[in-house]
Amino acid sequence: MTTQSMNIALTQELHLQVKAALGKINASRKLQILTWNGERIVVTPIDGMRAQKLIEQRNCLGVYDFDSTSEQILSDLLVVIEKKGQ
Numbered sequence: 101m102t103t104q105s106m107n108i109a110l111t112q113e114l115h116l117q118v119k120a121a122l123g124k125i126n127a128s129r130k131l132q133i134l135t136w137n138g139e140r141i142v143v144t145p146i147d148g149m150r151a152q153k154l155i156e157q158r159n160c161l162g163v164y165d166f167d168s169t170s171e172q173i174l175s176d177l178l179v180v181i182e183k184k185g186q
Contacts, residue, residue: 134161
């Protein structure tokens with residue numbers, strides 16, 4: 101597999117994950133914390149017991165609501181991934 105095809109596959113996978121996370125946010129109609137665990141986006145309710153701890157972590161994308169867009173989430177995800185690579 102070439103580097104270009106690997107990048108395309110990774111981009112497609114990230115888009116699918118963002119779409120899935122956005123679906124969970126929209127279904128709940130509540131604020132959700134998104135974090136990146138190195139493999140996937142994890143969605144956690146803002147009122148969860150670990151919410152404050154998650155927000156403070158470097159792998160936290162942010163807090164999102166049903167008005168959030170996939171572009172916002174993807175942009176934040178790329179920032180977190182780049183930070184982890186440093």
